[in-house]
Every structure is written in structure tokens, then in C-alpha cells.
Amino acid sequence: MNTRIGWDELPHGVRTGIEAILGGSVVEARSQPGGFSPGSADRVRLASGRRAFVKAVSAEVNATSAALHRREAAVAAALPAGLPVPNFLGSYDDGTWVALAFTDVDGRHPAEPWVAAELEQVLDTLQTVARANMAGVADLPGCADALRGAFRGWAKLAKRPMKGLDPWAAGNVERLAGLARHGLAAMAGTSLVHGDLRTDNILLIGPAGSRMDGSRRGPGRAVLVDWPWAALGAPWVDALSVMINVKSLDPGSDPDVQLRAHPVFAGVRAGDVDGVLAGYAGYFLDMSRRPDPPGLPTLRAFQRLQADALIGWLKLRLDGGSPAPPRSCATLRLR
Incomplete structure (x- = not known):
């Protein structure tokens, strides 16, 4: 639906902040299509083998998208346990860039058109x-x-x-x-x-x-x-x-x-x-x-x-x- 930036295009400080949340260095990242955010959306693999999903956006590109990331961080932290949602691992926010990290879900989107x-x-x-x-x-x-x-x-x-x-x-x-x-x-x-x-x-x-x-x-x-x-x-x-x-x-x-x-x-x-x-x-x-x-x-x-x-x-x-x-x-x- 839109052209995304990839993990490697994020500022070094943003990547470092995300890796601190994840507890290791990212050695592989695969950009995910779909959605309407102008930021990144990557499935990442750490040196330890751990996997996660990370998305980040800059308020300088779209202030609304950054505000929505902040809102999602608050919601994700408050949702009750046991729901069919990815586990929230944490967020990075330097005032301009906002990033969220979740457990990676090994799933697929529904077919289009629906079956x-x-x-x-x-x-x-x-x-x-x-x-x-x-x-x-x-x-x-x-x-x-x-x-x-x-x-x-x-x-x-x-x-x-x-x-x-x-x-x-x-x-x-x-x-x-x-x-x-x-x-x-x-x-x-x-x-x-x-x-x-x-x-x-x-x-x-x-x-x-x-x-x-x-x-x-x-x-x-x-x-x-x-x-x-x-x-x-x-x-x-x-x-x-x-x-x-x-x-x-x-x-x-x-x-x-x-x-x-x-x-x-x-x-x-x-x-x-x-x-x-x-x-x-x-x-x-x-x-x-x-x-x-x-x-x-x-x-x-x-x-x-x-x-x-x-x-x-x-x-x-x-x-x-x-x-x-x-x-x-x-x-x-x-x-």
C-alpha cells in the first residue's frame, strides 16, 4: 500500500535504542509490506537467534503516525493477558523517532479477496x-x-x-x-x-x-x-x-x-x-x-x-x- 523504509535506513541511534530493548544486535531484517505508515516495519533476527517485529516512524515525516505509535505503545502495555495479540517488548522515543518492538508472529495475512x-x-x-x-x-x-x-x-x-x-x-x-x-x-x-x-x-x-x-x-x-x-x-x-x-x-x-x-x-x-x-x-x-x-x-x-x-x-x-x-x-x- 505504500513504500516503506527499511531497518538499515533508520538512524543509528534509533537502531541502537531498539537493540537495547531486544537485548542483542540485529543481524537480519526483512521489511514487511502493507499498511499505511510511512515508517519501517521489519521482522528482525538477533545474533542470539531470537526474533522480533519492529516498526519505527519519524514525526518529521508524518506527525500523526508518530502520535499513533505512541498511542499504540500505551495500549499494548495495558491490554489484558491472554488476548490473541503479539507480546509487547517495549518502545523507543527520542521525541522525533518512535519505535515499537513486539514478539514476531509466524503467520500470514488473510487472502485477498477473502475466502x-x-x-x-x-x-x-x-x-x-x-x-x-x-x-x-x-x-x-x-x-x-x-x-x-x-x-x-x-x-x-x-x-x-x-x-x-x-x-x-x-x-x-x-x-x-x-x-x-x-x-x-x-x-x-x-x-x-x-x-x-x-x-x-x-x-x-x-x-x-x-x-x-x-x-x-x-x-x-x-x-x-x-x-x-x-x-x-x-x-x-x-x-x-x-x-x-x-x-x-x-x-x-x-x-x-x-x-x-x-x-x-x-x-x-x-x-x-x-x-x-x-x-x-x-x-x-x-x-x-x-x-x-x-x-x-x-x-x-x-x-x-x-x-x-x-x-x-x-x-x-x-x-x-x-x-x-x-x-x-x-x-x-x-x-
């Missing part, structure tokens, strides 16, 4: 995360507070219309703004929410879960990485974010099948889902028309892709519009 077995594996993991005991974990905002400004996207579009907007969306701006307001309230809850789940923030370990006889599962599991947006909210919020990713990667897929079938969505009202989808659609649209952030030349295009997929999904859910045709025979098929 059904891997999707179920991830949704099963999210159902477990939603049950985590968050008592005593302070300083996590509620989803509604974290997204209150973001979910005003349709209200901003009503005041300042956007060229090239889908005609159905243009004719339903006020309706979608109202849904987004409802979506904020619907997200309230006390479950741990990652807040930014898509394929590049998920690692799969082992084979995907199996439901050959309706109950059997394989030993595979998912590990969730990159936690700067952590919040407290409804237990289905992250699972819906994954379904948004499913739809954006394959507009011809039908995520509503999983919304009806998987237990992580049990009891969720259709209007609540519509509200959250509308909130994110307006946010992505409004953001997509802004200038590229420093060091992130592909972010706005990604946000427009997300918005277009969500508008297509909302059109189908609210007014029965025609879904987009499938893009690939290898894509997710859940109809």
Missing part, C-alpha cells in the same frame, strides 16, 4: 476477544466518543457537496446522516474493540477453522496487530469492520450471509448495522477528497474504494439495489 474458511477463523477469534475482561483497563475511549467527529461525514457532504458522488448517495445524504448518528449510539458497549481491522492487521496461524459437520474446527487462529485505535464498544463492531473489508475487496460478495449466520453477530439489529455502515461510508468519502497526507500517497484512493463499496452495500440493504458483479471466481462466495 470463507479464513473469514470464519477471524470471526471466531473476534468472538473470543469480545468476551475479554476489560475491568481495570483504563484510558480506552468509547467507540462513540472516538468516532463522533468521523461519523459527521454525511453532514459535511450536505454542506459541501462532492463532485462525482453516486446518484443514490447524493439523493439520500440527509437519510444517511441520520443513520450515521444512530450508528454512533449503536456502537456503545464494554467490549474491547480494535478499531481498524482489515487483512493487513490480521495474521493467521495454522489451518483455517473447519465446519464440515457443523461443529468441527481446525486448530487455526488469528492474531490481531496494530492497536492504536483501541476502544470499548459493542461486541460485534470489529467483526463488522472485517465485513466492510470483505466488501471493499470484492464488491460482488454478500457479507450479509455472515451477518445472519455467525454467532458474533447474534442479536444485532439491522438498523444498527446500517447506521455503522453509513457512518463509515460518510467518513471515508469525506476523507477521500482531502489532500494526501505526508508520506501516504495511497491512503485517499483506499478510502474512496472503501466508501464506494459501502455505498453499494447500503444501497442494497436499504433500497434493494443491484449488487456489483463478482470480480473473481476465486473470491469469497457466501450467498
Whole structure:
């Protein structure tokens, strides 16, 4: 999604600070693709054979990314034990460069477009995360507070219309703004929410879960990485974010099948889902028309892709519009 710098391009002092956290010298580093940070992201091996994952960014390149690294360090240190997340090893911060170190996870990202077995594996993991005991974990905002400004996207579009907007969306701006307001309230809850789940923030370990006889599962599991947006909210919020990713990667897929079938969505009202989808659609649209952030030349295009997929999904859910045709025979098929 963007061009990263590598371990060898980090300033000497930053590398030395990271090695002090890791307790040894780095002898091998492999840069990892994906994500939107303009900094580094490396799987490293120490002289001792120990492995870790390290990411670093400079506030001089993108101040927001540095602030998010600091936020993630605080979240990682506070998360309760037993969650499917990498162990946090420590952070380096010299006021300009911020670096985080975690245990390395020997996993793979889900396929793009998503396939059904891997999707179920991830949704099963999210159902477990939603049950985590968050008592005593302070300083996590509620989803509604974290997204209150973001979910005003349709209200901003009503005041300042956007060229090239889908005609159905243009004719339903006020309706979608109202849904987004409802979506904020619907997200309230006390479950741990990652807040930014898509394929590049998920690692799969082992084979995907199996439901050959309706109950059997394989030993595979998912590990969730990159936690700067952590919040407290409804237990289905992250699972819906994954379904948004499913739809954006394959507009011809039908995520509503999983919304009806998987237990992580049990009891969720259709209007609540519509509200959250509308909130994110307006946010992505409004953001997509802004200038590229420093060091992130592909972010706005990604946000427009997300918005277009969500508008297509909302059109189908609210007014029965025609879904987009499938893009690939290898894509997710859940109809």
C-alpha cells in the first residue's frame, strides 16, 4: 500500500535504542509490506537467534503516525493477558523517532479477496476477544466518543457537496446522516474493540477453522496487530469492520450471509448495522477528497474504494439495489 523504509535506513541511534530493548544486535531484517505508515516495519533476527517485529516512524515525516505509535505503545502495555495479540517488548522515543518492538508472529495475512474458511477463523477469534475482561483497563475511549467527529461525514457532504458522488448517495445524504448518528449510539458497549481491522492487521496461524459437520474446527487462529485505535464498544463492531473489508475487496460478495449466520453477530439489529455502515461510508468519502497526507500517497484512493463499496452495500440493504458483479471466481462466495 505504500513504500516503506527499511531497518538499515533508520538512524543509528534509533537502531541502537531498539537493540537495547531486544537485548542483542540485529543481524537480519526483512521489511514487511502493507499498511499505511510511512515508517519501517521489519521482522528482525538477533545474533542470539531470537526474533522480533519492529516498526519505527519519524514525526518529521508524518506527525500523526508518530502520535499513533505512541498511542499504540500505551495500549499494548495495558491490554489484558491472554488476548490473541503479539507480546509487547517495549518502545523507543527520542521525541522525533518512535519505535515499537513486539514478539514476531509466524503467520500470514488473510487472502485477498477473502475466502470463507479464513473469514470464519477471524470471526471466531473476534468472538473470543469480545468476551475479554476489560475491568481495570483504563484510558480506552468509547467507540462513540472516538468516532463522533468521523461519523459527521454525511453532514459535511450536505454542506459541501462532492463532485462525482453516486446518484443514490447524493439523493439520500440527509437519510444517511441520520443513520450515521444512530450508528454512533449503536456502537456503545464494554467490549474491547480494535478499531481498524482489515487483512493487513490480521495474521493467521495454522489451518483455517473447519465446519464440515457443523461443529468441527481446525486448530487455526488469528492474531490481531496494530492497536492504536483501541476502544470499548459493542461486541460485534470489529467483526463488522472485517465485513466492510470483505466488501471493499470484492464488491460482488454478500457479507450479509455472515451477518445472519455467525454467532458474533447474534442479536444485532439491522438498523444498527446500517447506521455503522453509513457512518463509515460518510467518513471515508469525506476523507477521500482531502489532500494526501505526508508520506501516504495511497491512503485517499483506499478510502474512496472503501466508501464506494459501502455505498453499494447500503444501497442494497436499504433500497434493494443491484449488487456489483463478482470480480473473481476465486473470491469469497457466501450467498
